[in-house]
Amino acid sequence: MNIKNAYAIRSEGLTELSMALQTADSPRAFLDEADQITNNSKNLLKLQFETGDPDPLHYSARATGQESINAQLVYEFLGSISRAQASDPRLWTYLAFRSYRQYMEDRWPLMSSDGSNLNWKNRAKSRWLMISGRRSLLVRHGIARLWWAAYLTHDPQARRPLSQAENSPSAYTDVAFFREDTFLQIFDRDIASNPDLLFGVLEKVAGYEDEKPEDFVRLLARGVVREYGYREVGALSPRALVDLLEECADYASRSVHSKAS
Amino acid sequence: MANTRGSYPHPVLDESDDVSGDFEVVNASFESSSSDLSIAFEIRITNDHYLAKFREGIARLSARWRCSATLAHDDLHPRVIRTTTEGARFHAHIPHDEIAGDVHVDVKLIAAEDIEAFASPTHNPVFSGATFFIREGDVLADGGNFTVNAEKSYDPLDPPLHSWLTFEAIEGSKYISIDPTRDEGVVVGFPESTLNDFAAYRARPDLQVAVVVLPVLTELLWYIKKSDDSGESFENRVWYRALKSLLERTKSQHHEPFAQAQRILEDPIGQAFSVSLIGDEE
Numbered sequence: 001m002n003i004k005n006a007y008a009i010r011s012e013g014l015t016e017l018s019m020a021l022q023t024a025d026s027p028r029a030f031l032d033e034a035d036q037i038t039n040n041s042k043n044l045l046k047l048q049f050e051t052g053d054p055d056p057l058h059y060s061a062r063a064t065g066q067e068s069i070n071a072q073l074v075y076e077f078l079g080s081i082s083r084a085q086a087s088d089p090r091l092w093t094y095l096a097f098r099s100y101r102q103y104m105e106d107r108w109p110l111m112s113s114d115g116s117n118l119n120w121k122n123r124a125k126s127r128w129l130m131i132s133g134r135r136s137l138l139v140r141h142g143i144a145r146l147w148w149a150a151y152l153t154h155d156p157q158a159r160r161p162l163s164q165a166e167n168s169p170s171a172y173t174d175v176a177f178f179r180e181d182t183f184l185q186i187f188d189r190d191i192a193s194n195p196d197l198l199f200g201v202l203e204k205v206a207g208y209e210d211e212k213p214e215d216f217v218r219l220l221a222r223g224v225v226r227e228y229g230y231r232e233v234g235a236l237s238p239r240a241l242v243d244l245l246e247e248c249a250d251y252a253s254r255s256v257h258s259k260a261s
Numbered sequence: 262m263a264n265t266r267g268s269y270p271h272p273v274l275d276e277s278d279d280v281s282g283d284f285e286v287v288n289a290s291f292e293s294s295s296s297d298l299s300i301a302f303e304i305r306i307t308n309d310h311y312l313a314k315f316r317e318g319i320a321r322l323s324a325r326w327r328c329s330a331t332l333a334h335d336d337l338h339p340r341v342i343r344t345t346t347e348g349a350r351f352h353a354h355i356p357h358d359e360i361a362g363d364v365h366v367d368v369k370l371i372a373a374e375d376i377e378a379f380a381s382p383t384h385n386p387v388f389s390g391a392t393f394f395i396r397e398g399d400v401l402a403d404g405g406n407f408t409v410n411a412e413k414s415y416d417p418l419d420p421p422l423h424s425w426l427t428f429e430a431i432e433g434s435k436y437i438s439i440d441p442t443r444d445e446g447v448v449v450g451f452p453e454s455t456l457n458d459f460a461a462y463r464a465r466p467d468l469q470v471a472v473v474v475l476p477v478l479t480e481l482l483w484y485i486k487k488s489d490d491s492g493e494s495f496e497n498r499v500w501y502r503a504l505k506s507l508l509e510r511t512k513s514q515h516h517e518p519f520a521q522a523q524r525i526l527e528d529p530i531g532q533a534f535s536v537s538l539i540g541d542e543e
Contacts, residue, residue, distance in 0.1 A: 008418050047418055047419070047506075048418075048503045048506040048507075080499075082358035082359070082417065082499075083332070083333055083358060083359050083360070083361075084331060084357060084358050084359065084360060084361045084413075084417040085358075085417045086331070087331045087332075087361040087362075088361070090418065091418060132330075133331075133362065134330050134362070135329045135330070135332050136329075138330075148332060187332075190327075190334060192332055193327065193332050193333055193334030193335075194334060229268050229269075230268060230270060230273075230399065231371075231398045231399050231400065232323045232325070232369055232371045232398045232399075232400060234323075234325055234334060234335070234336065235323045235325070235336065235371055235398050236398045237397060240396070240398060
């Protein structure tokens with residue numbers, strides 16, 4: 001099918017995919033049945049916008065920066081859809097099984113190349129198939145995470161400091177995908193829902209050049225989240241938010257050093 | 262009203278006994294239209310000291326909504342619609358484009374700015390007259406949260422025509438106007454009295470469609486035709502993409518805009534006349 005209109009899986013198709021996953025006894029059996037389900041036109045919902053053919057996504061474990069490029073490609077492919085549309089599991093499931101199938105098999109394979117055991121059903125549930133739309137699933141799904149990261153970190157006018165320094169509207173997207181654990185520490189938390197806070201945290205991450213960056217990110221994110229316990233972080237003035245980030249980054253940095261010593 | 266207590270470094274007016282009195286959120290209600298979720302609620306502060314801080318602007322209302330499904334967390338920007346003896350009643354809107362599923366609204370009183378030595382005669386005696394450094398944004402009173410389900414009257418991935426048309430009163434206008442320049446939808450502007458009359462005909466949607474939607478849609482289709490001819494692109498506008506898709510579905514691409522609009526709306530003039538005739542016979 002040469003697709004010009006965008007498509008999603010109908011709810012009935014999602015249910016069939018979910019049942020197929022439950023009953024399949026191998027990844028190959030599941031994907032074969034999934035192909036039948038997603039190729040059946042009665043399971044497809046034609047969307048009210050056109051996208052053309054998507055640019056292929058590429059993945060290599062050794063290529064840094066590739067996920068950021070992939071995120072931008074997915075974002076450009078879908079154009080400006082609303083948050084409500086972008087929370088829809090029917091859209092993301094379709095894109096994972098159809099439009100970006102090769103990428104999914106490279107990045108989140110259900111079959112291991114060396115024949116070793118892979119918890120493939122859990123991976124299919126978290127990365128391929130989406131049954132409901134909520135943050136923890138959206139930031140883990142193989143394709144949804146790319147779009148959401150690009151959407152939340154895109155600086156189209158390159159007005160923010162990192163974008164200006166790098167002369168790139170996707171400078172913050174690059175930082176978001178620098179490390180997988182960085183991504184989840186930030187995006188699976190309320191930090192991702194506050195644009196000024198998110199950009200501020202990413203600036204701190206980008207500016208940290210010392211040892212154990214993974215610990216720094218974890219401590220920084222934890223420090224910010226702790227503030228949410230007794231302070232309405234979302235209601236802070238820009239000046240107060242800058243001060244908050246300075247305090248949290250300073251604390252995270254000192255904690256990393258004190259652990260190291 | 263759900264209220265999970267945080268770990269506060271200073272007394273907070275909530276369900277605990279840190280501070281005497283109550284800070285409550287009451288009479289919360291909501292209404293869903295095709296374009297947005299309308300929320301109303303009232304706050305009641307039965308602590309005169311904190312009520313005075315609220316009236317003086319030292320403490321301000323923070324009403325923030327969060328939606329996990331859309332990774333959104335924002336200020337509700339509530340508007341005071343009525344001041345009461347113990348607080349105020351507020352009203353706010355959240356566009357449906359921003360939400361899906363459950364929406365939680367957290368209502369608090371927070372410090373509008375730093376307070377060097379905050380103390381209150383209404384604090385629990387265990388604090389023995391202690392003072393506290395309160396920073397901007399610190400929670401002073403917690404009214405908990407309430408949850409609203411953003412159930413839509415349509416499928417966001419398959420929205421009907423009316424979902425991207427909004428009708429607004431334009432102060433000082435004499436005639437109906439069309440603003441197609443916004444990315445998210447088309448605003449049809451009305452003189453206020455005309456908008457009220459239009460709304461009064463909600464029992465006759467066939468007339469609303471024939472009298473207003475048909476000419477608006479025709480105008481938009483002329484807009485598309487002119488833009489396609491001139492090479493101008495409106496691909497980033499929801500209404501443009503939706504109309505292009507409707508033209509394809511109704512196989513109307515090669516008709517003139519007035520005929521296209523009638524095909525999309527399935528003969529709105531004929532429908533309106535047929536309803537009128539049946540009514541006269543009765």
